Amino acid sequence: MxxxxxxxxxxxxxxxxxxxxxxxxxxxxxxxxxxxxxxxxxxxxxxxxxxxxxxxxxxxxxxxxxxxxxxxxxxxxxxxxxxxxxxxxxxxxxxxxxxxxxxxxxxxxxxxxxxxxxxxxxxxxxxxxxxxxxxxxxxxxxxxxxxxxxxxxxxxxxxxxxxxxxxxxxxxxxxKALRIDTIGFSPLPDAIVFYNLIHLEISYYAYSSDGTILQCLRNCPKLETLIIDKFDWRVWRQPGVPQCVSSHLKEFHLGNFKGREIEFKLARFIMGNARVLETISIRRENTSKATSEQEIMLQRLSSCPKSSENCRLLFK
Incomplete structure (x- = not known):
């Protein structure tokens, strides 16, 4: 050529x-x-x-x-x-x-x-x-x-x-948009604030004794979309509602959902405090589970109080 x-x-x-x-x-x-x-x-x-x-x-x-x-x-x-x-x-x-x-x-x-x-x-x-x-x-x-x-x-x-x-x-x-592989193995410095961040994707939120998902969200005051593909946590601590959750969060997606209690607590917290939430999407880890198990998961999620009247729950 x-x-x-x-x-x-x-x-x-x-x-x-x-x-x-x-x-x-x-x-x-x-x-x-x-x-x-x-x-x-x-x-x-x-x-x-x-x-x-x-x-x-x-x-x-x-x-x-x-x-x-x-x-x-x-x-x-x-x-x-x-x-x-x-x-x-x-x-x-x-x-x-x-x-x-x-x-x-x-x-x-x-x-x-x-x-x-x-x-x-x-x-x-x-x-x-x-x-x-x-x-x-x-x-x-x-x-x-x-x-x-x-x-x-x-x-x-x-x-x-x-x-x-x-x-x-x-x-x-x-x-304004950030996708990272892993959070949780290392502490997140409180001094670092993502003032412009509106879209956050985390492939794996891993267990760590040094920080929580809520501490992470407090550092993202304008966040509108949160996607967590896999959430692995052990203890739920709720020191307060981050500003982004109460005032800005419109979409929340949680993948690899196993039906563990910690996952329900996270979903319940988001639905109960996100006043402008439009969509919460839950994707199951194993779609081959018995229909009865799937129905129980969906019923538990559907029964969670929603702070936003316009919130849609998608369970896949």
Whole structure:
């Protein structure tokens, strides 16, 4: 493939590497310049040539996915991290080396199973994206320590999807939407308040003696949507109703519902105190349970007093 006219902007480069044979990966390629070559097997130097050509053509949107599970030794060329026109960058399954980063236009950065040489290279990458608004970061291959990043360096960040153990929460305290893997194994500092946060998703709220879900919610005074995929707690302590619950919370979703007493207490608390709640959604862990058990769960939930007259209960 040749791109001769560098005065034209390349809107999107999408590379997807898949392995059909042990030693010969295939590359599926979509480039939005009406160039759609059909390729079966190519060396890395050829792929680097395409990427360099895209960078020289002022590419705006780049997606590179390596689905060969290390059967193909592909490394993202460093020119990607110094392209002034890229606004969206999505990488998956690839190793990267980042000697220098300058991505002044980047607004969306999604990294999944990306392998960095060290923790400082992650910091360098984030510091090189001053306009970053949407961050998703799931990384492999290094011994992690928690990143402490000046929140002013991420002042434009609106949405973050990260592992809790990667960041100090203060680094993300400006965001409006936050998705984190785990909360509960470490205490949440009371001093950190998420004044802008309106959407919070937690994959696993784990048991910890150092904090409670209500302490977490007190640090999110404007929260409107709360999603907890798995809630694992032992003791319910209710020192008061957080401001977000009483005044702002509109949606609450609880997944992997086993019917444990602690789960009922959480649902009852939300329904009883959320005055503007519109939807409470409960998703069962095991849908194969006997119908009688399911009906008992639904009856218990339905009998909980609701502070909001407009609240809908969805039991899935």
């Amino acid at each position: 040749r791109i001769r006219d560098h005065s034209k902007t390349l809107k999107k480069l999408h590379l997807s590497l898949t392995s059909t044979h042990r030693s010969a990966p295939s590359v599926k390629k979509w480039i939005h310049l009406l160039l759609r070559p059909k390729l079966k097997s190519v060396p890395q130097i050829k792929i680097n040539t395409w990427i360099n050509a895209a960078v020289n053509s002022k590419v705006e949107h780049v997606e590179i996915y390596d689905k060969t599970f290390d059967k193909f030794s592909f490394e993202v060329p460093s020119c990607i991290f110094n392209c002034h026109t890229i606004t969206v960058l999505k990488l998956s399954g690839v190793p990267v080396k980042i000697p220098y980063v300058d991505l002044p236009s980047l607004k969306v950065l999604h990294l999944n199973r990306v392998r960095f040489p060290n923790i400082k290279s992650i910091q360098a990458l984030l510091y090189g994206c001053p306009l970053l608004q949407d961050l998703a970061l799931k990384i492999w291959g290094i011994k992690y320590k928690r990143l402490s990043i000046n929140k002013e360096r991420l002042k434009n960040l609106i949405s973050a999807d990260v592992s809790f153990y990667l960041f100090t929460l203060e680094s993300l305290s400006n965001v």
